[in-house]
Amino acid sequence: MLKVEKQRIGKNAVMLALLEEGEEFNLPGNWQSCRGKVGSMDSHKVVAAIETAAKKNGIIKTDVYRESHALYHAIMEALHGVTRGQVQLGDVLRTVGLRFAVVRGNPYENEQEGDWVAVALYGTIGAPVKGLEHETLGLGINHM
Amino acid sequence: MLKVEKQRIGKNAVMLALLEEGEEFNLPGNWQSCRGKVGSMDSHKVVAAIETAAKKNGIIKTDVYRESHALYHAIMEALHGVTRGQVQLGDVLRTVGLRFAVVRGNPYENEQEGDWVAVALYGTIGAPVKGLEHETLGLGINHM
Amino acid sequence: MLKVEKQRIGKNAVMLALLEEGEEFNLPGNWQSCRGKVGSMDSHKVVAAIETAAKKNGIIKTDVYRESHALYHAIMEALHGVTRGQVQLGDVLRTVGLRFAVVRGNPYENEQEGDWVAVALYGTIGAPVKGLEHETLGLGINHM
Amino acid sequence: MLKVEKQRIGKNAVMLALLEEGEEFNLPGNWQSCRGKVGSMDSHKVVAAIETAAKKNGIIKTDVYRESHALYHAIMEALHGVTRGQVQLGDVLRTVGLRFAVVRGNPYENEQEGDWVAVALYGTIGAPVKGLEHETLGLGINHM
Amino acid sequence: MLKVEKQRIGKNAVMLALLEEGEEFNLPGNWQSCRGKVGSMDSHKVVAAIETAAKKNGIIKTDVYRESHALYHAIMEALHGVTRGQVQLGDVLRTVGLRFAVVRGNPYENEQEGDWVAVALYGTIGAPVKGLEHETLGLGINHM
Amino acid sequence: MLKVEKQRIGKNAVMLALLEEGEEFNLPGNWQSCRGKVGSMDSHKVVAAIETAAKKNGIIKTDVYRESHALYHAIMEALHGVTRGQVQLGDVLRTVGLRFAVVRGNPYENEQEGDWVAVALYGTIGAPVKGLEHETLGLGINHM
Ligand SMILES: [Mg+2]
Ligand SMILES: [Mg+2]
Ligand SMILES: [Mg+2]
Ligand SMILES: [Mg+2]
Ligand SMILES: [Mg+2]
Ligand SMILES: [Mg+2]
Numbered sequence: 001m002l003k004v005e006k007q008r009i010g011k012n013a014v015m016l017a018l019l020e021e022g023e024e025f026n027l028p029g030n031w032q033s034c035r036g037k038v039g040s041m042d043s044h045k046v047v048a049a050i051e052t053a054a055k056k057n058g059i060i061k062t063d064v065y066r067e068s069h070a071l072y073h074a075i076m077e078a079l080h081g082v083t084r085g086q087v088q089l090g091d092v093l094r095t096v097g098l099r100f101a102v103v104r105g106n107p108y109e110n111e112q113e114g115d116w117v118a119v120a121l122y123g124t125i126g127a128p129v130k131g132l133e134h135e136t137l138g139l140g141i142n143h144m
Numbered sequence: 145m146l147k148v149e150k151q152r153i154g155k156n157a158v159m160l161a162l163l164e165e166g167e168e169f170n171l172p173g174n175w176q177s178c179r180g181k182v183g184s185m186d187s188h189k190v191v192a193a194i195e196t197a198a199k200k201n202g203i204i205k206t207d208v209y210r211e212s213h214a215l216y217h218a219i220m221e222a223l224h225g226v227t228r229g230q231v232q233l234g235d236v237l238r239t240v241g242l243r244f245a246v247v248r249g250n251p252y253e254n255e256q257e258g259d260w261v262a263v264a265l266y267g268t269i270g271a272p273v274k275g276l277e278h279e280t281l282g283l284g285i286n287h288m
Numbered sequence: 289m290l291k292v293e294k295q296r297i298g299k300n301a302v303m304l305a306l307l308e309e310g311e312e313f314n315l316p317g318n319w320q321s322c323r324g325k326v327g328s329m330d331s332h333k334v335v336a337a338i339e340t341a342a343k344k345n346g347i348i349k350t351d352v353y354r355e356s357h358a359l360y361h362a363i364m365e366a367l368h369g370v371t372r373g374q375v376q377l378g379d380v381l382r383t384v385g386l387r388f389a390v391v392r393g394n395p396y397e398n399e400q401e402g403d404w405v406a407v408a409l410y411g412t413i414g415a416p417v418k419g420l421e422h423e424t425l426g427l428g429i430n431h432m
Numbered sequence: 433m434l435k436v437e438k439q440r441i442g443k444n445a446v447m448l449a450l451l452e453e454g455e456e457f458n459l460p461g462n463w464q465s466c467r468g469k470v471g472s473m474d475s476h477k478v479v480a481a482i483e484t485a486a487k488k489n490g491i492i493k494t495d496v497y498r499e500s501h502a503l504y505h506a507i508m509e510a511l512h513g514v515t516r517g518q519v520q521l522g523d524v525l526r527t528v529g530l531r532f533a534v535v536r537g538n539p540y541e542n543e544q545e546g547d548w549v550a551v552a553l554y555g556t557i558g559a560p561v562k563g564l565e566h567e568t569l570g571l572g573i574n575h576m
Numbered sequence: 577m578l579k580v581e582k583q584r585i586g587k588n589a590v591m592l593a594l595l596e597e598g599e600e601f602n603l604p605g606n607w608q609s610c611r612g613k614v615g616s617m618d619s620h621k622v623v624a625a626i627e628t629a630a631k632k633n634g635i636i637k638t639d640v641y642r643e644s645h646a647l648y649h650a651i652m653e654a655l656h657g658v659t660r661g662q663v664q665l666g667d668v669l670r671t672v673g674l675r676f677a678v679v680r681g682n683p684y685e686n687e688q689e690g691d692w693v694a695v696a697l698y699g700t701i702g703a704p705v706k707g708l709e710h711e712t713l714g715l716g717i718n719h720m
Numbered sequence: 721m722l723k724v725e726k727q728r729i730g731k732n733a734v735m736l737a738l739l740e741e742g743e744e745f746n747l748p749g750n751w752q753s754c755r756g757k758v759g760s761m762d763s764h765k766v767v768a769a770i771e772t773a774a775k776k777n778g779i780i781k782t783d784v785y786r787e788s789h790a791l792y793h794a795i796m797e798a799l800h801g802v803t804r805g806q807v808q809l810g811d812v813l814r815t816v817g818l819r820f821a822v823v824r825g826n827p828y829e830n831e832q833e834g835d836w837v838a839v840a841l842y843g844t845i846g847a848p849v850k851g852l853e854h855e856t857l858g859l860g861i862n863h864m
Contacts, residue, residue: 001275002268005164009277011266018158020149047813050166051847064688065852066719072847073649076805077813081225081282085373085508086519087806092508093479107278112640116201116278124146127483131145132497134251134260135494138225141283142641143719161379195415208544208751209420210575217505220373220380229652230663231374234317234651237620237627255527271627271648276641287498287575289563290556298567299554302450308437335669339703342465352832353708354863360703361793364661364668369513369570375662395566400784404566410443419433421438422539422548425441426513426568431786431863517661517796518807524796525767559771559792564785577851578844581740586855587842590738596725644763648741683854692854698731700722707721708828710836711730713859714801 001109009107010141013118017137031105032059039097041090041128043079045097050119052077054102060144062098064133069144071102074084074119074140081138089125098123103142104144115144145253151210152250154283157264160245162282176203179226183241185234185272187223190242196262198246203261204288211288215246218263220285226265226281234272240280242267248288259288289342289397297395298429301408305425308380319393320347329378329416332369334386338363338407342390347405348432355432359390362407362428369426370409377413384424387412392432403432433541439541442571445552447532448508449487463537464491471529473522473560475511478530482507482551486534491549492576499576503534506572513570514553517572528568530555536576545575577685578677585683586715589694592677593713595661607681608635615673615702618665619655623672624697626651630678635693636720646693647678654695657714663700672712674699680720691720721829729827729860733840736821750837751825752779759817761810761848766818767819770795770839774822779837780864787864791822794860796837802841809845811832816856818843824864835864 007028013023014036027033034057038049051071054060061066080089081090082096089096104120119140126133146152151172160179163169169233171177178201180198182193195215198204204211223231226240247262263284290296295316304323307313315321322345326337339359341347349354367375370384377384391406407428414421434440439460451457459465466489470481483503486492492499510518513527521528521533535550551572558565578584584603584697592611595601603659610633614625627647630636636643655663658672665672679694695716724729727748736755739745747753754777758769772778780787799807802816808818822837822859839860846853 002277002279008279010281011162014158014281015163018155043808043811044477044813047243051746051813064686065684065846066689066692066855068847069854072814077228079812082226084221084224087808087812088475090518091475091811092511092519093476093483094504094583108641110640115641116642118279121476126497132500133146134285134501135146135152135262136285136498137154137158137281137282137283139279140228141278141280142646185380187376188381195381209414209422209540209541210548211420212415212420213575216382223380231380232375232619232663235379235619236655236663237623237666238648252497255498257498260498268642271644276644278641278645287501287518290565290567298569299450299518300542302446302569306443306446325617331664331667332669340667352711352830353828354833354836356703356708357710357863360670365516367668372509372512372572375664375668379667379813396785398784401786404449404786406567421434422572422573423434423440423571425442425483425569425571427567428516429566429568520807523763523811524799524807525764525771541792558785559788562757565789566785568791578853578855579767584855586857587738588856590734594731594734653804655752656804660797660800660860694855709765711722711728711838711859711862712861713730713734713857715857716804717854 001034002110009105009116010139013101013103013120014035014139015124017120017122031103033101033103034059035101037099041095043087043089045052046139047075053098059104061104064123070117070142070144074117074142077140078119078121078138082125082136094125096123117142117144123126145189146251147251153247153249153260153262154285157245157247157262157266158201161264161266162245162265168213175247177245177247178203179245181243187231187233190192192245203246204247214261214286214288218261218286220262221284226280230248234287238269240267240269261288262287292394293327296393296413297406298310298405298427300339301389301391301406302427305366305387305410319391320349321389321391323389325387329383329394331365335363338388347390347392358430360407360430362405362430365428366409370413370424382410382411382413383416386416405430407432434507435539435541441535441537441550442573445535446571449531449554463535465533466491469531470473470570473527475519475521479507479531482532482534491536500514500574502549502574506549506574509570509572510551510553514557514568514574526557527560528557530556535536549574549576579683579685583677585681585692585694586717587697589677589679590715591652593675593698593708606677609677609679610635611677617671619663619665620633623651623679627678634661634679635680646718646720650695651694651719654697656696657713658701670701672699672701693718693720710719723827723829729823729825729836729838730861733821733823734859735839737819737840737842746794751823753823754779754823755823757819761815763807763809767795769818770822777826779822790837790862791863794837794862797860798839800840800857802845802856814845815848817844837862837864
């Protein structure tokens with residue numbers, strides 16, 4: 001069973017990604033997290049920025065593939081929310097400016113469920129012209 | 145140009161959808177909004193619940209197709225975030241329990257941009273067995 | 289090399305599907321074709337209506353699978369144009385009213401290219417409420 | 433309710449895109465339209481060619497994002513018909529040679545429905561080798 | 577690093593799914609596996625058949641969601657190979673007759689990689705008419 | 721009706737793709753086949769490698785488009801199994817190392833079914849870092 005909502009990994013990741021400069025937000029207990037920003041027309045640069053931040057901040061171990069694999073699929077799922085159909089940016093002449101948050105922890109009452117990872121993305125998507133854009137958001141969740 | 149972030153339609157819709165029982169949140173100025181809940185294995189019931197709520201609450205006019213059309217595509221885009229690949233629920237043996245929010249207003253500095261609509265969905269997705277589920281979230285945005 | 293445009297199978301199929309009651313249009317030379325109508329929220333009924341018409345009119349042989357296979361994939365490709373993302377109708381609370389045309393013939397200068405099939409669909413797609421709909425069109429082409 | 437078929441925006445856009453050199457076709461009443469050609473293995477160049485033509489010909493206002501947004505999604509929907517599955521060209525080793533038409537006007541009896549835009553694409557898709565190609569067509573429609 | 581090919585989980589799952597009546601095949605060492613058959617036009621029945629077999633045979637624990645989650649995504653990935661575009665069967669008027677195999681074990685040299693699961697599907701896909709079908713195959717792999 | 725399983729084109733193509741260095745496998749009777757390897761982050765290079773091998777080995781005629789068309793769609797279907805959702809490699813920061821097999825022959829009892837083609841891909845997919853990868857497999861089948 002999922003914990004009460006305030007202790008859910010996805011909601012917390014989204015709250016972190018929505019956080020503006022100067023705002024603060026405390027994650028529950030002993031969860032790990034990192035945040036970052038990425039703007040690009042290249043979808044692979046978005047993937048790389050999140051992976052790099054997660055590794056640098058020790059959210060995932062770099063020498064165990066299963067952790068990279070878990071994170072990768074969480075990123076891809078979050079990108080589906082951002083792109084809504086085709087996971088493409090520059091190829092269909094659009095660009096994104098995103099803040100991202102990665103959270104790792106156990107969101108279930110049952111400790112056997114172990115660690116999960118949530119990737120939240122929030123920002124803008126649109127034409128490669130300043131102002132021609134609207135908001136976009138994505139959330140991916142996976143077991144580690 | 146989008147307004148400052150606190151006055152953005154997508155962020156506000158997401159905040160509304162994330163709101164728990166008893167919590168409160170004030171939308172900026174003169175925007176219209178409604179909230180609701182829907183749980184189903186039928187994706188068309190999710191679409192119907194949101195459309196019905198939006199019409200009942202006067203967010204969209206029922207006698208002008210363009211408003212229904214705008215809302216429909218915003219819902220579909222939000223469902224992409226929720227389903228992350230195939231917009232299918234029961235057909236791939238999964239079910240959702242969602243809270244939704246629909247917000248209508250002008251999120252741009254320029255008044256000529258007129259009204260836009262944001263649809264935010266937040267809840268759980270998983271097997272049709274209580275507890276076998278994780279969080280999910282989607283945001284769709286369209287010009288009215 | 290494709291023949292001159294007036295003798296192209298896709299263009300001719302589209303012209304047939306666009307034809308209104310009472311209008312006439314002559315296909316080039318010795319091509320085979322059939323037309324029909326189908327309205328449904330069930331995507332499989334659209335597929336069935338086209339397959340049935342094609343078989344009844346002798347466009348494809350019923351006892352050779354390769355001809356059914358060729359037609360099936362042409363139908364699926366045409367449905368992508370009609371649905372633009374997810375090949376779903378009622379599952380995402382929408383319905384279609386379509387005219388269809390199936391044309392069989394050789395659209396290439398080189399006779400070795402043999403027969404190809406084109407499936408064209410034209411009509412409306414929208415909410416299951418009269419008037420809440422816009423036009424839609426799809427074209428699928430395959431070698432027989 | 434949609435107007436009679438001859439005054440429908442999608443059908444008219446398709447007729448324009450199907451028009452060969454030297455042929456003529458009159459759009460109903462006071463609609464705006466433009467036509468053009470684009471051949472590329474880069475899907476973003478197809479998008480750019482259509483957007484540029486629409487702006488140059490005053491079909492959409494360049495200083496109002498909602499008009500660009502409406503057109504962009506219509507283009508994307510038309511590209512679904514052209515690509516039938518994955519909105520990719522060179523990435524899956526294929527190329528297109530397309531004529532396009534953009535039409536803007538009100539296709540509904542009810543004037544409140546306002547302006548809509550239709551994007552029609554017609555041409556060939558295939559291997560990057562002359563002659564190894566078949567026809568393709570797509571139609572996207574959106575409210576402005 | 578993946579183990580030598582004969583000890584790879586995906587290859588072994590595929591070999592099991594390809595196995596005909598009366599043939600035998602030995603999985604390496606201490607891996608767990610189960611096999612089964614399912615024929616249906618309902619994609620959710622394919623998912624259910626595999627999940628049920630995996631639980632009944634103790635491949636995954638029924639009281640830990642993370643194991644169901646891992647298996648579910650592996651099944652979905654395998655279904656992508658079987659359906660090649662839209663994860664739909666009866667909705668697009670086609671049916672499958674499949675043999676499936678689920679294998680659980682550690683396919684990496686590094687023991688820290690822990691258990692992974694592979695789902696392989698092999699059989700036929702086609703019209704709901706005997707004989708109008710061709711082969712199909714899918715493989716999904718996930719960390720447990 | 722499909723021939724007995726040992727004489728099925730898809731199964732035989734998969735067996736060929738699974739074959740390791742030094743192993744041997746005999747195709748039934750008079751079928752044509754070729755094998756090869758390709759590693760890339762560019763999906764178009766995977767397509768090109770298979771097309772080139774098939775042409776060089778006389779599996780398809782280079783001067784008849786219908787044969788290229790049949791092979792192309794079989795390759796695309798096989799790539800769906802390999803990529804499981806979005807037919808993208810480097811664009812989503814992943815790379816493949818694949819062995820492929822192309823088989824041409826008649827897999828049906830009825831000689832009128834003529835030649836079909838099967839494309840099987842087997843190998844690894846993962847991050848562009850040695851070892852961070854798992855297995856992947858795809859099969860595409862088409863009538864020639
Ligand atoms: Mg999941
Ligand atoms: Mg948009
Ligand atoms: Mg084709
Ligand atoms: Mg629409
Ligand atoms: Mg994976
Ligand atoms: Mg097929």
